[in-house]
Amino acid sequence: MSVILEENWPVLGRHERAVEWLRMWADLGRAPRTIDAYARGLMEFLLVCEREGIDPVAATRGHVALFVRELRTRPSRRGRNVVALDSGSGVANATLQQRLVPVRLFYDFLVEEGVRESNPVGRGRYTPGRHFGSGQSRPLVARMVKLPWIPGEAEWLRLLGAFRLEPIRNRLMLALAYDSALRREELCSLRTDDLDPAHRTLRVRAETTKTRRGRVVPYSAGTGVLLSDYLAHRSGISRARGPLFLSESDAITGSH
Numbered sequence: 001m002s003v004i005l006e007e008n009w010p011v012l013g014r015h016e017r018a019v020e021w022l023r024m025w026a027d028l029g030r031a032p033r034t035i036d037a038y039a040r041g042l043m044e045f046l047l048v049c050e051r052e053g054i055d056p057v058a059a060t061r062g063h064v065a066l067f068v069r070e071l072r073t074r075p076s077r078r079g080r081n082v083v084a085l086d087s088g089s090g091v092a093n094a095t096l097q098q099r100l101v102p103v104r105l106f107y108d109f110l111v112e113e114g115v116r117e118s119n120p121v122g123r124g125r126y127t128p129g130r131h132f133g134s135g136q137s138r139p140l141v142a143r144m145v146k147l148p149w150i151p152g153e154a155e156w157l158r159l160l161g162a163f164r165l166e167p168i169r170n171r172l173m174l175a176l177a178y179d180s181a182l183r184r185e186e187l188c189s190l191r192t193d194d195l196d197p198a199h200r201t202l203r204v205r206a207e208t209t210k211t212r213r214g215r216v217v218p219y220s221a222g223t224g225v226l227l228s229d230y231l232a233h234r235s236g237i238s239r240a241r242g243p244l245f246l247s248e249s250d251a252i253t254g255s256h
Contacts, residue, residue, distance in 0.1 A: 041100075189205070
């Protein structure tokens with residue numbers, strides 16, 4: 001795994017402790033996408049350290065704050081004049097939090113290994129309303145929790161109108177995602193043996209979930225009709241049991 005990491009992110013090959021930490025997560029069975037996200041976040045921090053002449057193993061809270069400033073002032077991928085309303089820069093607050101997670105976990109690892117005494121990132125246990133200095137620490141970046149966006153009736157009708165023109169597979173994916181509150185990976189990882197049409201339920205396997213907890217969820221009668229139509233359509237592509245959603249590309253036959 002270390003060879004692949006170093007090929008994708010050469011900076012990791014110059015920091016033995018970073019590769020050791022990522023290898024530990026891989027050995028513990030973390031999902032490849034999780035390892036990839038950790039590697040990307042840590043890679044960005046290590047690049048800043050190299051540019052500023054900072055030894056990452058001995059970095060201080062001030063050095064981590066420098067990394068945060070780098071993220072806050074980074075131009076948006078959508079253009080230099082486009083900023084995120086919740087961060088005042090091209091990097092949104094949620095992205096800042098995401099980038100700091102692997103850095104914090106990396107320093108947790110160094111502390112547990114006895115390489116250093118404290119974590120310069122911290123966990124931010126500050127509670128608004130309590131006096132500063134009461135034994136709780138303020139986080140490096142305040143977490144902003146926004147209300148979820150809920151589409152109105154007109155917006156739902158436009159979405160459904162657009163999906164009427166989609167293939168049966170895509171219509172079923174939308175219906176199952178809505179009825180059963182499935183995340184993208186949970187939806188795309190469904191298999192034919194996860195279905196129980198008799199009881200209109202499906203099994204979400206633990207290894208496909210973010211929390212690593214399996215569950216059984218229901219779906220509506222209307223979605224059951226779509227599922228029946230799709231299974232009949234699917235049998236024309238493949239009668240083999242396995243991934244529920246198959247690619248219909250001329251070049252690829254397999255799970256989507």
